[in-house]
Amino acid sequence: MSDLHMLVSDEDRERTTKQLQQAFAEGRLTRPELEERIGLALTARTYGDLLGLITDLPAAQAVPAPEDVVELETKNDHVKRSGDWAVPRRLRVVSKYGGVDLDLSEAVIPHPVVEIDLELAYGSAKIVLPEGGTANVDGVRSDWGRVSTGDVPGRPRAGAVHVVITGTAKYGGVSVRYPRKRWFTH
Incomplete structure (x- = not known):
């Protein structure tokens, strides 16, 4: 029996989905291609099924990639990021007079935990999480503003992205929330 017909494990499926997410983050796949391939990877039965999803992508590097910090x-x-963007594992934002808007609700987040380090002098930060996401803001210090999370839980939850926010907002605040619900009238 050929190796391509051997059954795969959940770990094999997970490794392939990570490679697909990396290819998307590098701009090699579009969002529809990523979604289609991940769906096929999660239901793959054999190594041949998985191999067919990644043969047109570069092989994983043999040497470790540089640390994923932006x-x-x-x-x-x-500083504003929204829509379809790839969220790095670690994000450091430095701003003297400007504010920060990071909308993660439609972003591709290939990591279970995202670390955001803020260094703000006079601006405030607004971070919008995907539905179900959690955030720990215990490492944020604000001298004159407030740090609020509303109804966002502070502890990690299985299957949801967890954002750890640290740093300072000297004269501004930090707000973490879910996307606003849109009401449509007919």
Whole structure:
């Protein structure tokens, strides 16, 4: 019997989905391609099924990739990320006079835990989580603003992204919430 017909484990499926998410983060796959391939990966039965999903992608690197940290820095502008964007494992945001809007509700988040480190002098930060996400803000210090999480739980939950927010917002605050519900009238 060929190795391609051997049955795969959940760990094999997970490894393939991580490789697909990495390819999406690198711009090699579109969102519909990612969603289709992940659906097929999660239901794959054999190594041949999984191999067919990744043969057109570069092989995983033999050497470790550089640490997945993105640093966004501005002096006067507003830092904003929303829509379909790839969230790094660690995000550091530095802003002297501007604010920060990070909307994770439609983003691709390949990591179960995302670390966000804020260094804000005069601006505030608003972080919108995907539904069900959780956030720990115990590591945030604000001298003149407030840190609020509303109805967002602070402890991790199985299957949901957990965001750990640290840093300072000297004269501003930090707000963490879920997306606002949109009401449509006919």
